[in-house]
Amino acid sequence: xxxxxxxxxxxxxxxxxxxxxxxxxPLFRLALTPVFLDNDAAVIERLRAALAAGMExxxxxxxxxxxxxxxxALLDGSVDAAWVCxxxxxxxxxxxxxxGVPVWRGQPxxxxxxxxxxxxxxxxxADLRGGMHAFSxxxxxxxxxxxxxxLARMGETPDSFFARTIFTWxxxxxxxxxxxxxxxxxxxxxxxxxxxxxxxxxxxARTRVxxxxxxxxxxxxxxxxxxxxxxxxxxxxxxxxxxxxxxAGREALDLLFLDRIAEPDVRLFDGIAARMxxxxxxx
Amino acid sequence: MRDGTxxxxxxxxxxxxxxxxxxxxxxMVASQQVLRSLSxxxxxxxxxxxxxxVEGLSVALGPLxxxxxxxxxxxxxxxxxxxxxxxxxxxxxxxxxxxxxxAATDPVRAPVDSNAAPFSEDASDLSGLTASGNAPQxxxxxxxLVAGRTVGQIVTEIDVGDLLAERQRVTLYLLLANAGATAxxxxxxxxxxxxxxxxxxxLAQHMDSAGGAPGRIPESEIPSSDTELARLLRTFNTMTGAxxxxxxxxxxxxxxxxxxxxxxxxxxxxxxxNNPLGGLLNSVDTIRTYANRPDVVQxxxxxxxxxxxxxxxxxxxxxxxxxxxxxxxxLRRTDFDDLKLLFEPEAARKGQRLDWQVRADMADLxxxxxxxxxxxxxxxxxxxxxxxxxxxxxxxxxxxxxxxVELTITDDGRGLSAQDLDxxxxxAPVAPGGGVGLRLVHDLVAxxxxxxxxxxxxxxxxxxxxxxxxxxx
Numbered sequence: 117x118x119x120x121x122x123x124x125x126x127x128x129x130x131x132x133x134x135x136x137x138x139x140x141x142p143l144f145r146l147a148l149t150p151v152f153l154d155n156d157a158a159v160i161e162r163l164r165a166a167l168a169a170g171m172e173x174x175x176x177x178x179x180x181x182x183x184x185x186x187x188x189a190l191l192d193g194s195v196d197a198a199w200v201c202x203x204x205x206x207x208x209x210x211x212x213x214x215x216g217v218p219v220w221r222g223q224p225x226x227x228x229x230x231x232x233x234x235x236x237x238x239x240x241x242a243d244l245r246g247g248m249h250a251f252s253x254x255x256x257x258x259x260x261x262x263x264x265x266x267l268a269r270m271g272e273t274p275d276s277f278f279a280r281t282i283f284t285w286x287x288x289x290x291x292x293x294x295x296x297x298x299x300x301x302x303x304x305x306x307x308x309x310x311x312x313x314x315x316x317x318x319x320x321a322r323t324r325v326x327x328x329x330x331x332x333x334x335x336x337x338x339x340x341x342x343x344x345x346x347x348x349x350x351x352x353x354x355x356x357x358x359x360x361x362x363x364a365g366r367e368a369l370d371l372l373f374l375d376r377i378a379e380p381d382v383r384l385f386d387g388i389a390a391r392m393x394x395x396x397x398x399x
Numbered sequence: 400m401r402d403g404t405x406x407x408x409x410x411x412x413x414x415x416x417x418x419x420x421x422x423x424x425x426x427m428v429a430s431q432q433v434l435r436s437l438s439x440x441x442x443x444x445x446x447x448x449x450x451x452x453v454e455g456l457s458v459a460l461g462p463l464x465x466x467x468x469x470x471x472x473x474x475x476x477x478x479x480x481x482x483x484x485x486x487x488x489x490x491x492x493x494x495x496x497x498x499x500x501x502a503a504t505d506p507v508r509a510p511v512d513s514n515a516a517p518f519s520e521d522a523s524d525l526s527g528l529t530a531s532g533n534a535p536q537x538x539x540x541x542x543x544l545v546a547g548r549t550v551g552q553i554v555t556e557i558d559v560g561d562l563l564a565e566r567q568r569v570t571l572y573l574l575l576a577n578a579g580a581t582a583x584x585x586x587x588x589x590x591x592x593x594x595x596x597x598x599x600x601x602l603a604q605h606m607d608s609a610g611g612a613p614g615r616i617p618e619s620e621i622p623s624s625d626t627e628l629a630r631l632l633r634t635f636n637t638m639t640g641a642x643x644x645x646x647x648x649x650x651x652x653x654x655x656x657x658x659x660x661x662x663x664x665x666x667x668x669x670x671x672x673n674n675p676l677g678g679l680l681n682s683v684d685t686i687r688t689y690a691n692r693p694d695v696v697q698x699x700x701x702x703x704x705x706x707x708x709x710x711x712x713x714x715x716x717x718x719x720x721x722x723x724x725x726x727x728x729x730l731r732r733t734d735f736d737d738l739k740l741l742f743e744p745e746a747a748r749k750g751q752r753l754d755w756q757v758r759a760d761m762a763d764l765x766x767x768x769x770x771x772x773x774x775x776x777x778x779x780x781x782x783x784x785x786x787x788x789x790x791x792x793x794x795x796x797x798x799x800x801x802x803x804v805e806l807t808i809t810d811d812g813r814g815l816s817a818q819d820l821d822x823x824x825x826x827a828p829v830a831p832g833g834g835v836g837l838r839l840v841h842d843l844v845a846x847x848x849x850x851x852x853x854x855x856x857x858x859x860x861x862x863x864x865x866x867x868x869x870x871x872x
Contacts, residue, residue: 248511250470280511282470289474298473298506 144175144348147186147198149335156315159371166368170355171348181285183255190340197339197352202388203257205338213344214380215337216356220307224378227306228258228329231294238301238326241266247300249278250293252286256305257388259287262329263303265391288312295322307334311373333384337377409603414596418588426581433573441566442529445537449557450525452487453541455479456553460493464543464551467495469511473502480504489536491555492518493543498552518554535560598628602635613639653839664745664781671713671744675706682706716740720773730764730772732757735797738773742780751787754794754809763799766868771843772806778836779808779862786812786860803849803867814860815853823851823862840864 146167148160164177178195180186183204190198191211205212217224232238241263251274252259260283267277274281282299284290287308294302306328313320337356339349359365360376369376408416456479463471472493480488492503494515503509509518522540523529529537536556543551593600598621605614613635621632682699689695716737735757746753776795783793787810794809815823822837826845844851849866 280469284470284474289470292477293470293473296473296477296506298469298502298511 144171144173144352145178145195145197146175146352147178147180147189147195147200149183149186149198149200149204159368162364162368162371166359166362166364167352167355169364170358170362171351173348173351175352183253187255190338193340196343197337197349199335199337201253201255201257201335202333202385203261203392204255205336206385206389206392207255211341212338213341214382215339215349215353216377217336217380217384218334218372219375219378220334220373222375223331224334224381224384225331226258226334227331228262229304229306229309229325230263230301230327230329231291231304231309231323232301232326233294233297234322234324236300236324236326240327242270244301244326245277246279248280248282248298249274250290250299250302251281251283252290252302252304253283256287256303257332257335257391258305258329259290259303261388261391261395262332265394266329268394291319291323295319301326307373314373330387332387336380336384410596410599412593415589415592418592419585422584422588423581426577426584430574430577433577434570437566437569437573441562445557445559445562446525446528448487449528449537449539449555452557453525453539453553453555456491456555457541457543460553461543461545461550464493464495464501465545467501469502473506476502476504487557487559489556489558491553493551493553494519495551496549501551515552515554519552522554533563535563598622598632602632605635605639613642615639649838653842664741668713668717668741668744672710675709679703679706712740720777728769730767730769731761732759732764734769734773735776735795738776738780741777742784745781745784746793749784749787750790751784752790752792754792754796756794756796756798758796758798759804763804763868767804767847767866768869771847772866775840775843775864776806776808778840779806779864782836783808783810783812783860783862786810786815788812800865803865806864806866807861808864809859809861811859814855820853824853 160177160179164175168175178186178189180189183201186195186198186200187204187208189195190200191208197215200212205214220226230241230244232244238244249263251263254260264274267274270277282293284293284302287305290302290304291309291312293299302323309320309323309325337352339352343349355365356377357379359369456475459475459479460472463475476491476493480491488504490504490508492509492515493501495501498515498519500509500511500513500515502511509515518538519540522538525539525541528539536558538554538556540552540554542549543553601616601620605616607613615636616632621629623629679702682703685699686696686703689699719737720741735755739753739755743753780793780795787793791811792809794807796807796809798805819837823841826841841851844864844866847866847869849864852861852863852865854861854863
């Protein structure tokens, strides 16, 4: 029924490109993993407006608490596309295809930061043994996989190495947990940490980066492999890739501290795949 | 009655002060009551604030504590803290069912998994919460319930600095206002009472104005509105008038007393004059009969002369006693001779013996005026004669004594009555009747700055009058 409606809508839009018809289309749903400033309604709204303008239709941005919920919604078709982390993308690589990868500071990559409170003297992961550690999400590359795989290299697991680990379900929350002193250290998305440094300098100033990972593939936009040929998916991809060429898109990208959305290249995520392998997980 | 310090304060002031004190006590009691109500109100408000605060957190935290979700508990507390930034919540710690810290708004102060007992120990329950401790923050604990089961505990420090400040401010304002109102009431009470009692003040002032004598209150000072007090003041005026009239009457009476003593002597003196007259007439007959016998005539003329001289002395003494213009004459020994001359016939008439001793000389007596001293001695002698029985003894002794002259008049009568002593010794108003001469003696002695002693000893009454020597003016 949904597909029939969609086909009908596409057909209708081809015949009658009228605003009234646009409103009649079913809502396009794009899910956002809590990678970024998921608490900033203004940023979310600008992104939604830019993409809606680019796709020339109304879209809904869907937020969930965990990565797993987003990945699940994407896989079962509850949402049409999603901005996911490279790690769950690789976990479901067989079912998902890339639509685009954001470019941050000139390249489509980012780092995972190991952070501690500003006054902490730790110089590396090894110094943080026995403390409390905050992860962002068990399905986050920068917020879990990187540190977990580093520990695996040391022959440790998070539970054996740290006195206690907690999941904060958001990179910003990791920064809050470390800054507030709830935990000694945290694993956080480097892009989020840097962006927060500009948006909430007081919060970030209470933390310091202990170590940075190698450059890894930036969280991409993905859709189910089977829907890649759908017009609305293609429309989204066009809107994403063309964001830096529209005023609304430019504005949204600026708020997100991103340069643009680039054509995807799955090889960007080889680094993440390697870390997954170290944890004994297949890519 | 007039010995207490308080009782020396005028009654108008006392009543007004009592009014003021009453108002102050009233103000203090009222303030105390209001402060107590205020304190109760503040405690209720604090409990309500704490209850809402803790209940709000409890509802949100219950399930999270049940699952021991450290991050969510922290996140909830942190957001609650940020939301109430600068408001009440200062610090909150949430513990699990084993009282281990799950999370706190300040994890450095209460690290995860540490013992929460130090925080909950000195915290009070919601019901026992009070802001009266004067601490700017209170710590309250409450159990965290999920479906009726206690899954943990929440301890939170609430900032009550504003409540405290408000309470102190309200207390201060209240006390100031009450003090002001009390002062106002006290002053108003004072003025009102002072105004109401003004006629009493006027009365008191006129009671002893001009050195103890009551003075008349002018009609202008009598209030027209207050009939009771106006009546009191008018009655006082009437009484003052009566007292004046009485004093005037007494003065006239005293004036007359001067002559009364002579009046009392007159019959004796008539005898004194009459008795020699018979002898004198006989002498005249003898002269007429024996005109040719020079020796008889000579003898009769001598007799006639002595008799006439005696009569002349008696009449001069009487005249002297009644002369009103002798004020300036000094006392001399001859004055006592005159007195003896005047008094002797009276004593003789009653067969009384007279002990007459005048030992003072010119120097002792000269500084005293003659007229009042003669009046004093004559009146006391007449009283002594009246008191002494037929054939009794009367004595007068005059002698120098410690810078003055002492006159002692004694008799062997039954003594002076209390009433007579009052007349003689005190200035109190005299009851009608009785010996008026005694009051005259009292006034004359007082006028000479002298004093009178009364001695009753062995059936004899002695009245000792001491008159100090007048300073040479």
